[in-house]
Amino acid sequence: MKNKPSLAVNIGGLKMNNPVMTASGTFGFGKEYAPYLDLNRLGAIVVKGTTLKPKAGNKVPRIAETPAGMLNAVGLENPGVDYFLAHEMPFLKQHDVPVVVNIAGNSAADYAELAARLDREEGIAALEVNISCPNVKQGGIAFGTQCSMAQDVIGAVRKVTQLPLIAKLSPNVTSIVEIAKSVEEAGADAVSLINTLLGMSIDAKTRKPRLANIVGGLSGPAVKPVALRMVWQVAGAIDIPIIGMGGIMTAEDAVEFLIAGASAVAVGTANFVNPHATMDIVNGIEQYLEEEGMKDIHELIGSLQI
Amino acid sequence: MSQQMQARILFNEQVGPDVFRMVVEAPEIAKEVKSGQFFHVRCGAEYDPLLRRPISIHQYRSKTGELFFLYQVKGKGTALLSQMRPGEYVDLMGPLGNGFSLKKGNGLYVLVGGGIGIAPLLSVAQDIKKQGFEIVTLLGAQSRSHVYVEDDFRLYSDQIFIWTVDGSSGLKGLVTHMLPEVIRTCNINQILTCGPHGMLKEVAQQAMAANIPCQVSLEEKMGCGVGACLSCACSIKVPEDSAFTYKKVCVDGPVFEAEEVIWDEE
Numbered sequence: 127m128k129n130k131p132s133l134a135v136n137i138g139g140l141k142m143n144n145p146v147m148t149a150s151g152t153f154g155f156g157k158e159y160a161p162y163l164d165l166n167r168l169g170a171i172v173v174k175g176t177t178l179k180p181k182a183g184n185k186v187p188r189i190a191e192t193p194a195g196m197l198n199a200v201g202l203e204n205p206g207v208d209y210f211l212a213h214e215m216p217f218l219k220q221h222d223v224p225v226v227v228n229i230a231g232n233s234a235a236d237y238a239e240l241a242a243r244l245d246r247e248e249g250i251a252a253l254e255v256n257i258s259c260p261n262v263k264q265g266g267i268a269f270g271t272q273c274s275m276a277q278d279v280i281g282a283v284r285k286v287t288q289l290p291l292i293a294k295l296s297p298n299v300t301s302i303v304e305i306a307k308s309v310e311e312a313g314a315d316a317v318s319l320i321n322t323l324l325g326m327s328i329d330a331k332t333r334k335p336r337l338a339n340i341v342g343g344l345s346g347p348a349v350k351p352v353a354l355r356m357v358w359q360v361a362g363a364i365d366i367p368i369i370g371m372g373g374i375m376t377a378e379d380a381v382e383f384l385i386a387g388a389s390a391v392a393v394g395t396a397n398f399v400n401p402h403a404t405m406d407i408v409n410g411i412e413q414y415l416e417e418e419g420m421k422d423i424h425e426l427i428g429s430l431q432i
Numbered sequence: 433m434s435q436q437m438q439a440r441i442l443f444n445e446q447v448g449p450d451v452f453r454m455v456v457e458a459p460e461i462a463k464e465v466k467s468g469q470f471f472h473v474r475c476g477a478e479y480d481p482l483l484r485r486p487i488s489i490h491q492y493r494s495k496t497g498e499l500f501f502l503y504q505v506k507g508k509g510t511a512l513l514s515q516m517r518p519g520e521y522v523d524l525m526g527p528l529g530n531g532f533s534l535k536k537g538n539g540l541y542v543l544v545g546g547g548i549g550i551a552p553l554l555s556v557a558q559d560i561k562k563q564g565f566e567i568v569t570l571l572g573a574q575s576r577s578h579v580y581v582e583d584d585f586r587l588y589s590d591q592i593f594i595w596t597v598d599g600s601s602g603l604k605g606l607v608t609h610m611l612p613e614v615i616r617t618c619n620i621n622q623i624l625t626c627g628p629h630g631m632l633k634e635v636a637q638q639a640m641a642a643n644i645p646c647q648v649s650l651e652e653k654m655g656c657g658v659g660a661c662l663s664c665a666c667s668i669k670v671p672e673d674s675a676f677t678y679k680k681v682c683v684d685g686p687v688f689e690a691e692e693v694i695w696d697e698e
Binding site (some may be wrong): 151152153154158159161162174180182184185186187188189190191193194195196198200203205206208209346349356375395397398400401404 | 436472474481482525657660664675
């Protein structure tokens with residue numbers, strides 16, 4: 127029998143059996159999707175964005191469908207880090223899958239305090255630092271649109287933890303390449319991109335916005351070309367690995383991100399449409415490698431033919 | 433447990449100006465469902481519309497393995513759904529949500545439905561009748577043409593009253609006009625209701641004022657349907673030290689006790 131191709135990747139110290147992760151905020155804390163797939167077969171689970179204190183989130187409607195996409199303005203609703211550790215982490219620990227905690231805060235000090243708290247906990251494989259949430263007034267995106275602020279946050283977190291640090295970048299910037307370079311310099315081990323694109327939807331009949339927050343983050347197949355372009359540009363500018371995301375629905379989409387230079391991918395909105403999308407994508411990538419005669423996924427990563 | 437499946441469509445027929453009834457074959461699932469639960473339905477194979485549509489269980493028949501959905505065509509998704517033909521397969525996720533839970537007592541049950549909100553109440557009516565209790569059903573609609581599946585409700589209801597806003601069928605006005613009289617004259621175990629938000633609020637307030645247990649089935653725009661995306665938040669009374677301000681309509685609901693919902697929030 128032929129040997130299966132190797133799908134294993136190492137994202138700045140985060141070792142995964144395959145490159146398929148879940149995008150933060152689209153997969154809850156894992157348990158929500160447990161009836162539909164074997165969580166152990168994921169490359170990693172990235173849990174819902176977590177803050178020091180519980181966060182109520184925005185008013186409804188928080189979601190609006192758009193052509194081949196959706197807008198969300200959930201506003202980082204989460205039960206806080208203490209609740210997460212007490213009530214959500216035990217379930218995740220029963221599984222043999224790396225857990226990545228996405229963290230958000232209102233100040234660099236907040237991020238650092240949260241990172242220090244999580245650094246002490248068993249079973250956390252990496253931290254994804256969310257400097258790109260478009261749906262909260264303070265923090266989030268404010269840190270991700272200016273290089274100096276992004277550096278402050280990543281630098282502060284870097285000081286308090288040895289865990290692999292992934293900086294999640296916003297596409298709502300003049301140059302994502304500059305932001306990527308500055309977080310690399312500040313000590314990030316990897317970057318993930320893209321977070322959602324800031325957008326808006328209006329009901330012409332009522333002349334009202336379709337989201338209570340008026341604006342929200344666009345995701346889904348509609349954003350894929352933008353995400354691919356950004357991954358490709360950033361891949362040419364930094365040395366740390368990239369987790370590519372934005373509208374990945376199928377294995378072919380994921381393969382495109384790997385070709386553009388991503389070392390791993392995250393699946394987000396697709397989970398809502400097809401609850402076992404991640405599994406289909408893992409299987410599909412493996413099949414693609416076999417068909418192309420590749421023994422290792424690294425033969426595919428960054429293999430764009432120009 | 434909830435699962436994703438391809439269910440064969442047996443019927444998909446129009447029963448009102450913009451309302452359809454779909455019957456699918458799902459033998460394993462039909463045994464497990466509870467009235468008030470819903471399925472998250474993929475209406476097409478393309479990316480537009482992208483998301484699934486939550487559609488409540490209208491009726492289930494464990495013996496024949498049939499699930500009934502009553503749905504209103506409101507947009508692209510439900511329009512595509514209405515074009516599906518018997519013999520085709522529809523992609524379902526479910527059953528999802530908590531469902532109604534009947535409060536025991538020696539009285540009767542009152543069902544109050546408005547618009548397409550009547551859909552899950554037929555299933556509850558069946559459950560109640562199976563247990564041998566009396567049912568008073570109040571159904572509200574815009575006009576005569578929007579009164580559908582009335583005969584199905586008559587099968588299970590001991591008394592049924594139809595209200596239309598324009599008076600073209602049954603009594604004229606809002607269905608909630610009649611509730612004070614029903615509350616005054618009947619020994620009620622529980623009121624179960626589903627429909628537009630304003631109607632639910634009115635029913636809930638009347639029930640609470642009379643100290644009658646009342647369950648409401650809420651609706652909110654949904655993403656995942658499984659509690660992951662936090663799109664379908666609803667305001668619920670919680671203790672001050674709770675880590676949560678909102679509950680999720682998809683997994684904590686869609687059925688809530690009237691008194692746990694915060695009705696006055698904009």
